[in-house]
Amino acid sequence: MTVSRRDFLKATISALSLPLAMKHLPESVLGQTPDRILVVVEMMGGNDGLNTCVPYTDKLYYEYRPSLAIPEAQLLKISDRIGLHPALAKFKERFDKGNVAILQDVGYPEPDLSHFRSRSIFHRADPTTQEYFEQPGWLGKYADIKLAATNNPLSVVNLGDGKNSQSAPSSLLGEKFIPSTINSFELYQFQTDSKYPADRNNKLSAFKKTNFVTNDAEFSFIAETGVDAVESAERLQAGIKKYTPQIEYPNDSLGTQLQMAAKIIAGELGTQIIYTSYGGFDTHANQKQEHHQLLESFSLSVDAFFRDLERLGKADRVLLMSFSEFGRRPRENGSQGTDHGTAGPMFVIGNSVKGGLYGKLPNLAQLDRVGNLQYSIDFRAVYATVLRDWLQVDPTAVLGAQFENLGFIK
Amino acid sequence: MPAEWNERTVAHLLRRVGFSATQEDIKFYLGLGKEKSIDYLLNYEAIDDSEVEKIIEQSKLNLEKLIGIAVEWLIRMVYTKRPLQEKMTLFWHGHFATAFYKVNEARLMRNQISMLRRLALGNFEQLLLEVSKDPAMILWLDNNTNTKGNPNENYARELLELFSMGVGTYTEEDVKEVARAFTGWTVNRRNNYAFTFDERKHDFGQKTILGQTGPFNGDDVVRIVAAQEATSRFIPKKLFEFFVYPSPKSSTIDRLSQTYKSSNYSIKEVMRAILTSEEFYSQKAFYALVKSPIEYVVGTLRMLKAKLATGNAGELGLRDIFTTLSAQGQILYSPPSVKGWDPGLAWINTATLLERYNYANSLVTNRSQRGSSIDPKALLAGAEVQTSKQVVDYFLKLLGIYDADETTRNQLKKYLEQNDDGTKGKFTLNHETIDKKIRGLIHLILSLPDYQLN
Numbered sequence: 014m015t016v017s018r019r020d021f022l023k024a025t026i027s028a029l030s031l032p033l034a035m036k037h038l039p040e041s042v043l044g045q046t047p048d049r050i051l052v053v054v055e056m057m058g059g060n061d062g063l064n065t066c067v068p069y070t071d072k073l074y075y076e077y078r079p080s081l082a083i084p085e086a087q088l089l090k091i092s093d094r095i096g097l098h099p100a101l102a103k104f105k106e107r108f109d110k111g112n113v114a115i116l117q118d119v120g121y122p123e124p125d126l127s128h129f130r131s132r133s134i135f136h137r138a139d140p141t142t143q144e145y146f147e148q149p150g151w152l153g154k155y156a157d158i159k160l161a162a163t164n165n166p167l168s169v170v171n172l173g174d175g176k177n178s179q180s181a182p183s184s185l186l187g188e189k190f191i192p193s194t195i196n197s198f199e200l201y202q203f204q205t206d207s208k209y210p211a212d213r214n215n216k217l218s219a220f221k222k223t224n225f226v227t228n229d230a231e232f233s234f235i236a237e238t239g240v241d242a243v244e245s246a247e248r249l250q251a252g253i254k255k256y257t258p259q260i261e262y263p264n265d266s267l268g269t270q271l272q273m274a275a276k277i278i279a280g281e282l283g284t285q286i287i288y289t290s291y292g293g294f295d296t297h298a299n300q301k302q303e304h305h306q307l308l309e310s311f312s313l314s315v316d317a318f319f320r321d322l323e324r325l326g327k328a329d330r331v332l333l334m335s336f337s338e339f340g341r342r343p344r345e346n347g348s349q350g351t352d353h354g355t356a357g358p359m360f361v362i363g364n365s366v367k368g369g370l371y372g373k374l375p376n377l378a379q380l381d382r383v384g385n386l387q388y389s390i391d392f393r394a395v396y397a398t399v400l401r402d403w404l405q406v407d408p409t410a411v412l413g414a415q416f417e418n419l420g421f422i423k
Numbered sequence: 424m425p426a427e428w429n430e431r432t433v434a435h436l437l438r439r440v441g442f443s444a445t446q447e448d449i450k451f452y453l454g455l456g457k458e459k460s461i462d463y464l465l466n467y468e469a470i471d472d473s474e475v476e477k478i479i480e481q482s483k484l485n486l487e488k489l490i491g492i493a494v495e496w497l498i499r500m501v502y503t504k505r506p507l508q509e510k511m512t513l514f515w516h517g518h519f520a521t522a523f524y525k526v527n528e529a530r531l532m533r534n535q536i537s538m539l540r541r542l543a544l545g546n547f548e549q550l551l552l553e554v555s556k557d558p559a560m561i562l563w564l565d566n567n568t569n570t571k572g573n574p575n576e577n578y579a580r581e582l583l584e585l586f587s588m589g590v591g592t593y594t595e596e597d598v599k600e601v602a603r604a605f606t607g608w609t610v611n612r613r614n615n616y617a618f619t620f621d622e623r624k625h626d627f628g629q630k631t632i633l634g635q636t637g638p639f640n641g642d643d644v645v646r647i648v649a650a651q652e653a654t655s656r657f658i659p660k661k662l663f664e665f666f667v668y669p670s671p672k673s674s675t676i677d678r679l680s681q682t683y684k685s686s687n688y689s690i691k692e693v694m695r696a697i698l699t700s701e702e703f704y705s706q707k708a709f710y711a712l713v714k715s716p717i718e719y720v721v722g723t724l725r726m727l728k729a730k731l732a733t734g735n736a737g738e739l740g741l742r743d744i745f746t747t748l749s750a751q752g753q754i755l756y757s758p759p760s761v762k763g764w765d766p767g768l769a770w771i772n773t774a775t776l777l778e779r780y781n782y783a784n785s786l787v788t789n790r791s792q793r794g795s796s797i798d799p800k801a802l803l804a805g806a807e808v809q810t811s812k813q814v815v816d817y818f819l820k821l822l823g824i825y826d827a828d829e830t831t832r833n834q835l836k837k838y839l840e841q842n843d844d845g846t847k848g849k850f851t852l853n854h855e856t857i858d859k860k861i862r863g864l865i866h867l868i869l870s871l872p873d874y875q876l877n
Contacts, residue, residue: 125590126580126595126598127580127584127590128760128761128762129584129590129760129762130590166773171772173774180752180765180769180770180772180775181769181772191772191773192772192773193772193773193774194772194773194774194775195773195774196750196774197750197774200750200774200777200778200781201773201774201777202777202781203777203780203781204780204781204784204785205784205863205866206784206787206788206859206862206863206866207788208788208790208858208859209843209859209863211843212841212843212859212860212863214845215838215841215843215845215863216838216863216866216867218838218845219834219835219837219838219867220780220867220870222830222834223830223831223834223835223867223870223871223872224870224871224872225830227828231711231713231767231768231876232872232873232876233872234768234771235713235768235771235776235872235875235876236872238771238772238773238776239776239780239870239872241773242773242774242776242777243777243780245773246773246777292760297564297565297568297575297577298565298568298575346568346573346574346575346576347568347569347570347572347573347574347575348565348568348569348573348575350565350568350575352575352576352577353576353580382595383595383599
């Protein structure tokens with residue numbers, strides 16, 4: 014049975030029944046940035062893992078990909094079996110320093126080849142998800158446990174690049190907690206009639222008093238999000254002034270978002286989870302050039318981000334994790350592209366990471382019925398490791414079951 | 424108990440089948456009665472809509488550009504006399520979601536939407552067939568590269584998963600076989616990207632699709648898929664959830680599925696069944712949906728009788744609307760993915776709400792001749808209102824809010840009466856308060872949670 018969000022939130026909101034006015038904690042509590050920050054990068058559309066971390070000693074790789082295989086000589090080798098895509102040069106430098114864990118062949122049982130369902134599975138950490146909107150995501154559950162009590166809407170932030178507005182991903186949906194979505198800092202403030210500035214306070218007061226919590230959950234969700242927006246906007250505007258740009262980021266979607274992330278971290282706004290995403294990985298046709306650009310953006314943006322954090326003295330507090338809803342099919346299709354696949358690599362980056370390659374090499378000789386890879390690491394084990402060793406929460410409380418700790422965090 | 428035919432019910436109907444009701448609309452449909460109103464809305468071909476074509480022509484839009492075709496469509500939504508036609512077209516755009524950012528040809532995008540508009544209430548099998556042959560769709564889902572021996576599954580998968588049957592109602596084998604059936608369905612770049620069937624690239628072999636075997640072509644797939652039980656439930660359910668409320672009972676979908684089948688897949692008949700259903704007028708349906716950005720913006724412009732910069736300056740004047748829709752999360756011709764836009768509370772987050780409030784503020788406080796603006800004095804003309812309470816009630820109703828809480832009314836009334844220092848003053852309707860407080864009041868109403876609901 015599916016529950017409507019209305020019924021669902023009704024229960025939780027009335028259980029909380031916090032009048033909005035009571036939500037406000039002293040600024041001193043809100044202003045403390047947690048020790049550890051998690052930044053998620055979602056590669057939307059299904060990243061071609063085999064052309065990201067290439068098993069260059071496997072003949073089948075070259076056989077399956079007559080037009081797309083990357084010649085061994087062009088690869089950035091990181092082991093005697095794996096070479097990185099040539100667009101990942103900066104990323105490789107970090108790997109060589111020991112700050113990058115590459116989790117190979119990550120997936121889940123009975124993979125689904127639909128973008129939307131597979132994405133939903135990753136977001137909810139639930140391969141059996143019924144995908145109703147109300148089902149919380151894994152970070153939403155985490156926020157319910159650890160962050161809801163802070164009452165700081167900026168403790169979980171979903172970023173957009175100012176061009177394509179990203180709605181909050183299911184990962185961040187919780188039962189007690191509403192994340193902030195920020196597409197552009199410039200637009201993130203409540204404007205009132207500039208002709209009558211003295212009337213502004215009256216308006217703000219009326220706005221807050223008409224955006225109240227009732228027993229209608231949808232209404233309450235909107236009201237609460239609205240008040241959060243208006244209040245967090247003022248704090249955000251003050252916070253980001255602490256940042257002066259010095260590092261150059263790529264002028265693209267991910268670069269923009271990671272620089273925003275750096276500003277938020279510099280602003281000490283109490284933010285613990287920052288979610289970024291960028292798309293274009295659904296490379297069914299002519300993927301070579303496009304995939305190159307996407308990986309290059311990842312490599313350069315992540316590098317700029319960490320250099321920025323190092324400059325700001327905050328790098329030790331940040332862990333970055335990337336994922337994509339699936340990899341792509343080992344055999345290329347007839348359009349110099351690849352169709353939907355299954356397992357693929359995930360990356361975890363930061364000074365607290367025990368760098369290296371984890372998990373097995375993709376086995377190209379043993380594909381499933383559709384011709385896709387069989388996974389060797391369950392993505393929930395990656396989440397579990399991050400939850401326990403970075404976010405310091407019992408992973409079972411979030412994931413509902415126990416998963417192996419992969420040991421990639423110091 | 425179904426609601427009686429009154430202003431509140433008409434406003435509800437028009438919010439759903441169109442982009443909110445003006446006061447004139449309400450009078451018109453109230454006079455027509457329920458049954459005739461529904462007939463009138465459904466049989467829209469009979470309504471003369473030439474006025475809107477004239478406005479578009481005068482606006483001198485560049486229809487080779489995304490901004491041009493988006494503004495054209497916005498003009499249709501604001502000025503059309505056939506609200507259901509535009510609403511259905513928008514529904515199908517979200518359903519067969521194709522985006523400019525990959526197709527990169529405004530003309531093809533516009534042609535696709537014209538096709539959806541033409542077949543908006545037509546036969547679903549025909550619609551699915553024309554969609555399968557639509558050049559923008561072929562480029563969007565890579566069917567131009569789907570060839571014999573080298574199938575590309577992109578279109579096949581989305582056809583089954585999103586366009587007709589729904590996830591979990593077919594197998595991975597079906598996806599592969601459907602892809603084979605659509606091999607050679609491509610576009611001719613040398614002939615303006617027209618649809619063409621390339622025999623040399625088509626796989627004429629036997630295929631087994633959803634239990635049937637034959638040397639199937641795309642036409643056969645569409646025929647087979649339109650007749651599936653799963654389709655007869657998936658499409659009516661999606662329509663019901665778009666027009667009425669989420670998660671209907673399965674008995675409701677049973678009924679609509681029967682209508683779909685007995686009417687030979689007529690979308691119009693399914694819509695008639697929805698608009699005449701008891702569910703549609705039930706208390707549960709009122710304000711049960713969340714306004715999409717387009718419903719928010721277009722509805723606001725209509726109810727406030729906003730002056731839009733059309734004519735020669737059309738494209739320039741409506742640019743602000745295009746920009747705000749983008750920041751609110753809904754760009755015409757650019758759905759975020761082939762799944763379209765997620766409905767309901769997925770529209771709502773701190774960024775999109777701030778953008779709604781800020782757009783409302785810029786619209787109601789624009790006192791220049793550029794862009795879109797409102798005339799608060801004209802909105803009050805003929806209204807017999809004087810006291811702060813009357814003014815609040817009047818504007819709530821004008822903006823479609825019939826169920827506001829007493830707290831809300833009192834707070835808005837208090838705002839009207841407040842002096843700059845926050846103390847209670849006396850409200851009188853005059854030149855200054857109209858410019859200051861009435862504009863402010865409208866901004867506050869457009870920022871109410873009530874107003875975000877549809």
